Amino acid sequence: MCIFFFPCIDPFKMFSSFFQQLELITPFQLYFNPELIFKHFQIWRLITNYLFFGPVGFNFLFNMIFLYRYCRMLEEGSFRGRTADFVFMFLFGGLLMTLFGLFVNLVFLGQAFTIMLVYVWSRRNPYVRMNFFGLLIFQAPFLPWVLMGFSLLLGNSIIVDLLGIAVGHIYFFLEDVFPNQPGGGRLLRTPSVLKAIFDTPEDDPNYNPLPEERPGGFAWGEGQRLGG
Template identity: 40%
Template structure:
C-alpha cells in the first residue's frame, strides 16, 4: 500500500500542479491569510487598477473547505489524472492547452454580464468532467452506490448534484459548454473532415 507521499508523487504533472494550487488557495482562505475577493474576477479592477492577476487566480479557487470543495478536488485527481494518463498520455502540451483554451473561453463568456462569475475554478473542473465523459462515453460508473449510468451522462448527473447542494448552476453549465466547444473543435470537427482550428500553439510546447 502506497504512502500519501508516494501517491502524490505518482500524480502526473499537470493534474498535480493544478490540484496542489487549488488546495493551497483554499487553505489560505481557510486560514484567513487573505479573502477570496482578492482572487476574484472583477473586470473593473483588472482594467482600471491593473490587477491583472485576477485573470488567473480566479481559476484556482474551487471553494472553501466543504463537500463541494472535496468533490471538485476529487474530480481533478480522478478524472483529470485519467485524461492525462489516457488520451493525453505523452501529450502534456495538448493537455496544458486544453486548460488554456478553457480558461480563455470562460474569460470571454464572463465578459457578458449575466454569464459573469467571480471565480471559475468550478467551471474549469466541469470542463474536465465533460471532456473525460466524451473520451470514455461507454464506461459505466456508480455514483455513491445509488445510481449506475454511462459516463456520457456524468456531467448532467453532477449538475443535478450541484442543484441538490444548492450551488449555482451557471458556472457548471459554462464548464460543460466550454468543454463541448473544445471537444468539438479538436476531435469531432476534424473527424468530420474539417481543419483543427484549435491545434495546440507552438508556444505551449516545452
C-alpha cells in the same frame, strides 16, 4: 502532465482555502472582476479565480477529487504522450471561460474548469459505465449532467456547471468531431512553442550511436529476458 500541473494547481487551491480560513487572504482578493483586472491592472485575478473552491468542506473536497481524478485519467488516456496538447487544452479552456466570464455573473471559475475536464473525458469514453454513490448507473457521457443535477440538489447555481459543459463541448467538437466531418479540418493546433517546451523530441530512427566503452568489458545496464 498532472505531475507538472498539480504542484502548481492543487496546492494553490488548497493553500488558497487554507489561507482564507486563517484570514491571511480573503476571497475579495481572488475573485474575477473585469473592472479591477483591466482598469486597475490586478492581473492575478485572471488566475486566482480558478484557484479558490471556497472554504474547506464537502464542496471543496468534491471538486478537488474530481479535478485530480479526471485530469489524471485524461493525461494517462487520450493525452498520453501528448503533454503539449494537454497544456493547450488547459489554456484554451481557461481563455474561453474567462471570455464567457465577462458576460455572466460568476466570480470563481474553478468548478467550471473541473466540469470541462469531466465533460471531455466523458465524451472520449462513451462506453464506460459509471456508478454515482451507488445510487445511479449510467454511461459516461451523462456524468456532467448528473453532477449538474447533484449541484442543483445542493442548492448551488447551475450556471457554473453549464459554463463548464459548454466550454468542454466546444473543445470536444473542434478537436474530435469537426476534423472528422466532410469538409472539416483541425481548427485547434497546439502552438509549436508548447511542443518545444513540453513534448520530448522523438528519437531519429536512422541514428545509430557507436557502442560505449565500458570498464572491464561488462555490459553495464543491459538486461536480459527472464528465463533466457
